[in-house]
Amino acid sequence: MRSLGQRIELLKVIAHPIRIQILEELTKGVKCVSDFEEFLEISQPNISQHLSLLRNFRVIDYYIDGRLRCYFLVDPIIPDLLELLKKDYPDFLPGPECCPITKKGKYPGQRRR
Amino acid sequence: MRSLGQRIELLKVIAHPIRIQILEELTKGVKCVSDFEEFLEISQPNISQHLSLLRNFRVIDYYIDGRLRCYFLVDPIIPDLLELLKKDYPDFLPGPECCPITKKGKYPGQRRR
DNA sequence: TAAATATATTCAAATATTATTATATTTTTA
DNA sequence: TAAAAATATAATAATATTTGAATATATTTA
Numbered sequence: 001m002r003s004l005g006q007r008i009e010l011l012k013v014i015a016h017p018i019r020i021q022i023l024e025e026l027t028k029g030v031k032c033v034s035d036f037e038e039f040l041e042i043s044q045p046n047i048s049q050h051l052s053l054l055r056n057f058r059v060i061d062y063y064i065d066g067r068l069r070c071y072f073l074v075d076p077i078i079p080d081l082l083e084l085l086k087k088d089y090p091d092f093l094p095g096p097e098c099c100p101i102t103k104k105g106k107y108p109g110q111r112r113r
Numbered sequence: 114m115r116s117l118g119q120r121i122e123l124l125k126v127i128a129h130p131i132r133i134q135i136l137e138e139l140t141k142g143v144k145c146v147s148d149f150e151e152f153l154e155i156s157q158p159n160i161s162q163h164l165s166l167l168r169n170f171r172v173i174d175y176y177i178d179g180r181l182r183c184y185f186l187v188d189p190i191i192p193d194l195l196e197l198l199k200k201d202y203p204d205f206l207p208g209p210e211c212c213p214i215t216k217k218g219k220y221p222g223q224r225r226r
Numbered sequence: 227t228a229a230a231t232a233t234a235t236t237c238a239a240a241t242a243t244t245a246t247t248a249t250a251t252t253t254t255t256a
Numbered sequence: 257t258a259a260a261a262a263t264a265t266a267a268t269a270a271t272a273t274t275t276g277a278a279t280a281t282a283t284t285t286a
Contacts, residue, residue: 084194
């Protein structure tokens with residue numbers, strides 16, 4: 001199991017609009033840098049920086065084909081995580097019994113003092 | 114379904130060592146601020162700051178019991194997300210066919226030029 | 227009603243993340 | 257072999273996040 005630190009690290013790595021799009025794309029298969037240039041509206045160096053960050057955290061890796069770098073997913077949690085984030089949920093969990101709209105209620109734990 | 118922006122926002126909110134611990138604790142039930150003080154090694158104002166951030170993003174809410182504020186989970190994705198992050202996975206996904214250890218291979222997409 | 231308790235708010239300082247710009251590297255092609 | 261193509265790296269500037277310190281608010285208790 002991932003440590004707390006590793007879980008946070010992973011979340012931080014994914015929590016970026018460019019990187020999450022890169023990962024979404026890679027769940028569909030191998031892609032090289034210029035493939036990303038086609039749909040990401042940022043500069044090539046910036047794409048490379050995000051790819052290299054993802055690689056440093058072992059989320060993706062690449063192989064070389066001539067002058068292309070072909071990137072692919074490595075961390076197996078990624079597809080599940082991206083899918084879960086897109087899942088439909090009700091607006092909120094059922095509130096605790098003691099939680100009326102008035103925001104008044106009784107504390108369920110041991111009361112101190 | 115959450116928009117891309119909402120998904121990122123959610124990930125960023127969770128991707129913090131204190132906040133993820135707060136959320137883990139809240140999956141077990143209602144907790145007030147001084148409950149958190151017992152196991153988080155940070156100042157009370159700092160705890161309140163994180164709680165208020167979580168509330169601003171509609172991840173948690175609270176009700177009032179006298180001078181206690183009793184916090185609880187609101188966003189239903191949280192328990193699933195925290196559970197997924199703790200799930201055991203193999204070290205990596207099976208690599209693409211064309212990816213030997215040598216990092217050499219053939220690009221599977223349309224080759225440009 | 228004054229003191230104590232529980233918690234929140236505000237602002238500034240410290241730190242971390244991200245984007246930009248310029249340049250470098252490697253491989254292929256003419 | 258020089259130029260073009262594909263990509264990476266490094267340094268800096270811009271921006272966002274986090275913490276710390278001081279203080280404020282509301283409720284209960286003595």
